[in-house]
Amino acid sequence: MPVPVAGGYLFADLAVERTHSCGVTLDGDGYCWGDNPFGELGDGTTTRRSAPVRVLGGIKFASIHPGRNHTCGVARSGEVFCWGNNEHGQLGDGTQTSRIAPVRAAASLTFTSLTVRDKHACGISTTGGGYCWGYNIDGQLGDGTTTDRFTPVAVTTGSTLLVVDAGSYHTCGLAGGGTPWCWGENLFAALGNGTKDNSSVPVEVETTRSFVQVSSGCFHTCGITSAGETFCWGRNLEGQLGTGNNDDSTTPRRVYWSP
Secondary structure (H helix, E strand, O other): OOOOOOOOEEEEEEEEOEEEEEEEEEEOOEEEEEOOOOOOOOOOOOOOOOEEEEEEOOOOOOEEEEEEEEEEEEEOOOEEEEOOOOOOOOOOOOOOEEEEEEEEEOOOOOOEEEOOOOOEEEEEEEEEEEEEEEEOOOOOOOOOOOEEEEEEEEOOOOEEEEEEEEOEEEEEEEEHOOOEEEEOOOOOOOOOOOOOOOEEEEEEEOOOOOOEEEOOOOOOEEEEEEOOOOEEOOOOOOOOOOOOOOOEEEEEOOOOOOO
């Protein structure tokens, strides 16, 4: 049965990953707990914590986003701070040095939103457009290369992205009018463009529908249309597309429903 998180904190925002969790209190203070081998809790140590510890630096956060072995957060000022493992530049501070306390990422940028996954991060800047940094072996940063980036690079697309969501090996976003775009690994058709070819630049998802939300998983993607319908595409071995069978789909398919 559910048990309360220790400390009696009141959280306004909460996010979890594989082995650690983080939250932002009503006052904007950041707390994390769980495994901490790379300093992903941001408390200045690599000690595993079974109760929340405060993220160092006195930063007032709007949101915090755990990755696989690192964490990033958006301050109320729009600045991004990251901490933890940095072997692929996923902290965005221009180095490959892991950090046990927050460092400023994307020093020349501020962000309205942020998404963090296994080894890369992306966000929408306050001046508009998507930026990504970190691991890029499959082109998941969307800059036209497969080169890891230690600082944010602009996502290369013909439309300005308004929403972005990072998956494990691919990333998707929404442009004006609700048009979905995806980029990165496509072995199981997570990009939804009718192929299984990787793409290091955004490709338009094969659909005529307008979307209001998109969510990227490990090898599949789902989205909600402006009409409230849910569509998914990509790998479906475990039935994660919700279509009533286990067939992969290279284009969006409506989640099965019965009136």
